Amino acid sequence: MASYSFKVNGKEVAVEAEPDMPILWVLRDLLDLTGTKYGCGVNTCGACTILINNRSVRACQTPVRACSGQDLTTIEGLGKDALHPIQEAWEKFSVPQCGYCQAGQMMAFAGLLSQVKKPTKDQVNSVMSQNLCRCGTYHRIEKAIDHVLSNLPA
Ligand code: FES
Numbered sequence: 001m002a003s004y005s006f007k008v009n010g011k012e013v014a015v016e017a018e019p020d021m022p023i024l025w026v027l028r029d030l031l032d033l034t035g036t037k038y039g040c041g042v043n044t045c046g047a048c049t050i051l052i053n054n055r056s057v058r059a060c061q062t063p064v065r066a067c068s069g070q071d072l073t074t075i076e077g078l079g080k081d082a083l084h085p086i087q088e089a090w091e092k093f094s095v096p097q098c099g100y101c102q103a104g105q106m107m108a109f110a111g112l113l114s115q116v117k118k119p120t121k122d123q124v125n126s127v128m129s130q131n132l133c134r135c136g137t138y139h140r141i142e143k144a145i146d147h148v149l150s151n152l153p154a
């Protein structure tokens, strides 16, 4: 066991954990932030996507030791005081079916937007095609993304 401190959704947190414990378990089991989901555990589905320093990462593949001193954002912190425009668009187009994959979908898109101000269709596809949805909500995800992109400030 060792102590690790980092920021989650703007707040400093400190945890005691085994160095190799995936940050997914730290978030869910130690910090009670259960919006981030466990899907495959092997870097395939993207259900566990969070942001570290505004870049999307797979929380099931990221050990807590790699998070020391970093700035993490989960779906709970995406919108800060109100819904984030991505969450509003997801709601507007009733994107979720079972909902299980959707936090990861939104965080993957948020990660892209924080790196590229106006991503092209190809850039969106190359990021979003890495997140799976067992319910097949891809067409609604696409509509919500198009809506966000068409409402970005010039
Ligand atoms: S749970 Fe992390 S990629 Fe599937």
Ligand code: FES
Residues within 6 Å of the ligand: 096, 097, 098, 099, 100, 101, 102, 132, 133, 134, 135, 136, 137
């Ligand atoms: S909404 Fe059910 S897995 Fe995506």
